[in-house]
Amino acid sequence: MIDAKRLERRMTELARIGGSGTAVSRLGLSADEQRARDLVGAWLSAKGAQIRRDAAANLFARFAGDGEAVLVGSHLDSVPEGGRFDGALGVLCAVEALESLVDAKVKLRRPVEVVAWADEEGARFGVGLFGSAAAFGRLSPGVANRRDRDGVSIAEALRTLGERGDPAMARRDPTEFAAYLELHIEQGPRLEKAGLPLGVVSDIVGIYHARVAVRGRADHAGATVMTARADALAAASEVVLAVERIARGRPDAVGTVGEIAVRPGAKNVVPGECVFSLDLRAARDHDGLVREVLAFVTSIASSRGVEVSVDELARVPVTSLDPRIRDVLGRATKSVGVNAPEMVSGAGHDAQNPALSGVPTGMIFVRSTGGSHTPREFASVDDAARGAQALANSIRELAS
Ligand code: GLV
Ligand code: MN
Ligand code: MN
Numbered sequence: 303m304i305d306a307k308r309l310e311r312r313m314t315e316l317a318r319i320g321g322s323g324t325a326v327s328r329l330g331l332s333a334d335e336q337r338a339r340d341l342v343g344a345w346l347s348a349k350g351a352q353i354r355r356d357a358a359a360n361l362f363a364r365f366a367g368d369g370e371a372v373l374v375g376s377h378l379d380s381v382p383e384g385g386r387f388d389g390a391l392g393v394l395c396a397v398e399a400l401e402s403l404v405d406a407k408v409k410l411r412r413p414v415e416v417v418a419w420a421d422e423e424g425a426r427f428g429v430g431l432f433g434s435a436a437a438f439g440r441l442s443p444g445v446a447n448r449r450d451r452d453g454v455s456i457a458e459a460l461r462t463l464g465e466r467g468d469p470a471m472a473r474r475d476p477t478e479f480a481a482y483l484e485l486h487i488e489q490g491p492r493l494e495k496a497g498l499p500l501g502v503v504s505d506i507v508g509i510y511h512a513r514v515a516v517r518g519r520a521d522h523a524g525a526t527v528m529t530a531r532a533d534a535l536a537a538a539s540e541v542v543l544a545v546e547r548i549a550r551g552r553p554d555a556v557g558t559v560g561e562i563a564v565r566p567g568a569k570n571v572v573p574g575e576c577v578f579s580l581d582l583r584a585a586r587d588h589d590g591l592v593r594e595v596l597a598f599v600t601s602i603a604s605s606r607g608v609e610v611s612v613d614e615l616a617r618v619p620v621t622s623l624d625p626r627i628r629d630v631l632g633r634a635t636k637s638v639g640v641n642a643p644e645m646v647s648g649a650g651h652d653a654q655n656p657a658l659s660g661v662p663t664g665m666i667f668v669r670s671t672g673g674s675h676t677p678r679e680f681a682s683v684d685d686a687a688r689g690a691q692a693l694a695n696s697i698r699e700l701a702s
Pocket of ligand 3: 377388389422486651
């Protein structure tokens with residue numbers, strides 16, 4: 303049986319690391335993320351798991367058995383000023399599910415590994431799903447040289463955490479795994495609207511992340527006539543609005559420019575350079591969405607006489623989760639009294655990496671309110687405990 307009180311205590315304890323009030327800022331590959339890993343490792347080590355960290359700073363806690371392992375977990379990092387539940391709840395519920403099975407002396411034939419993926423959000427280095435991509439050999443080449451705003455590279459950040467600095471060494475053989483399970487807050491309002499505590503994920507949207515640099519010409523804001531300018535920010539602004547228009551015009555598509563920096567950045571200087579992010583997602587025709595936005599970027603460069611370069615950070619295709627695991631999760635959610643609907647995830651998840659590597663993968667969503675990537679995000683202990691019980695029942699079925 304899931305111990306809801308223990309789960310709640312640990313939610314509070316974990317949220318203190320990098321937390322203030324209901325806000326959590328626990329960036330990937332930071333000292334705080336490491337502290338969170340150490341805490342989770344200590345809980346699982348006390349239950350008899352073998353603890354290991356890999357070259358990408360992922361934490362694995364293995365309970366021994368025979369044959370391919372059942373892998374279950376989520377991530378421990380957050381966005382800046384994020385909430386207490388995104389990622390963390392999935393790790394906490396995986397820990398609780400395993401503890402409940404160990405406490406009940408359930409005999410599991412297969413090995414079970416709890417995983418806490420490093421740097422899922424990519425908030426610091428721009429590379430999302432970092433740890434799971436490393437483990438499944440899906441990192442883009444040269445990724446370890448990417449730098450944060452202070453000029454620290456991923457390789458250096460890993461070395462600070464005691465690793466060798468080469469995340470590609472974290473690669474594992476996907477055939478080691480019989481299944482991957484991840485519980486996560488929904489991060490949207492559908493379960494709340496339906497009055498249901500749990501859902502089962504059918505598909506995860508395709509995600510494209512890039513940094514676009516626009517180079518115009520810095521000049522005097524008073525002495526340069528409007529027809530003689532190459533204003534990088536004005537060009538970027540056209541792209542920002544086009545992203546909104548293009549995404550609105552496509553079913554199941556969303557597009558966001560969430561970061562923008564202007565140089566030199568003074569009120570009396572025509573912006574000479576502008577760097578901004580692109581986040582483009584769709585459940586259908588994701589490639590078409592990306593193509594349409596990039597074609598617009600190219601056309602703006604020529605019509606405004608600016609130079610544009612696009613640095614692609616990630617391109618993850620639309621990911622369908624395994625029908626057999628979805629059935630297992632459907633039964634498990636029924637066993638805790640929930641008629642869980644199947645739903646598409648608009649957020650990206652580490653689950654995409656094992657799924658795209660051929661590991662049978664499934665996800666449970668827990669109802670959440672207050673949105674996500676903000677301190678308002680919330681999931682109740684009751685819902686979380688129900689999700690953890692469904693997760694435990696699924697592990698039991700898959701590992702027996
Ligand atoms: C991860 O939270 C994402 O950006 O979808
Ligand atoms: Mn997130
Ligand atoms: Mn997440």
